[in-house]
Amino acid sequence: xxxxxxxxxxxxxxxxxxxxxxxxxxxxxxxxxxxxxxxxxxxxxxxxxxxxxxxxxxxxxxxxxxxxxxxxxxxxxxxxxxxxxxxxxxxxxxxxxxxxxxxxxxxxxxxxxx
Amino acid sequence: xxxxxxxxxxxxxxxxxxxxxxxxxxxxxxxxxxxxxxxxxxxxxxxxxxxxxxxxxxxxxxxxxxxxxxxxxxxxxxxxxxxxxxxxxxxxxxxxxxxxxxxxxxxxxxxxxxxx
Numbered sequence: 163x164x165x166x167x168x169x170x171x172x173x174x175x176x177x178x179x180x181x182x183x184x185x186x187x188x189x190x191x192x193x194x195x196x197x198x199x200x201x202x203x204x205x206x207x208x209x210x211x212x213x214x215x216x217x218x219x220x221x222x223x224x225x226x227x228x229x230x231x232x233x234x235x236x237x238x239x240x241x242x243x244x245x246x247x248x249x250x251x252x253x254x255x256x257x258x259x260x261x262x263x264x265x266x267x268x269x270x271x272x273x274x275x276x
Numbered sequence: 277x278x279x280x281x282x283x284x285x286x287x288x289x290x291x292x293x294x295x296x297x298x299x300x301x302x303x304x305x306x307x308x309x310x311x312x313x314x315x316x317x318x319x320x321x322x323x324x325x326x327x328x329x330x331x332x333x334x335x336x337x338x339x340x341x342x343x344x345x346x347x348x349x350x351x352x353x354x355x356x357x358x359x360x361x362x363x364x365x366x367x368x369x370x371x372x373x374x375x376x377x378x379x380x381x382x383x384x385x386x387x388x389x390x391x392x
Binding site: 166168170203204206208250252263264265266268269 | 318319320324380385
């Protein structure tokens, strides 16, 4: 079993739709959870950072972490064509673990159609 | 503007040849990283460095080498021992090594390496 599983998609939605992106993981040491957005042939950029379980909201983006289920989600409200990109989840362990290292999912390719 | 500069954007390697990918940052970051990205794959860590003259192997270091002679520079050499080098290579930097804070990991724009 891979440490981090992410459905690669592709996912295609109409403009204005609510998008749900998800990752599951197997390593219970993970405590720091991130979502990155990567446009084609560019470096990823950090969208959301969450520590432990809970929700975090930033504009149209909401990140959720459920450590009991080892499941994280990113919701995008009122999706725009400019949101079309690959979304990568990433995780890191806490103190005493390998917290120098990010473990990435494979990424989900999202297309928002006008 | 502060940031990370990777060069070249595209690189071609001949059989048996070593090639070096450049990564320079002017963010005054201590930690630097090299990742490899294959189509449909996540990023895999090749090497990382927390401080000048020190670096550590990541998950897929075989066939690669790095140096960290200056804080702002972390070049990656893809050696002839790397039998499947075709990939998108990403350099990244961060103020600190540990991910216990929400300091951003900044990425360069990548180098696409292909084999001739």
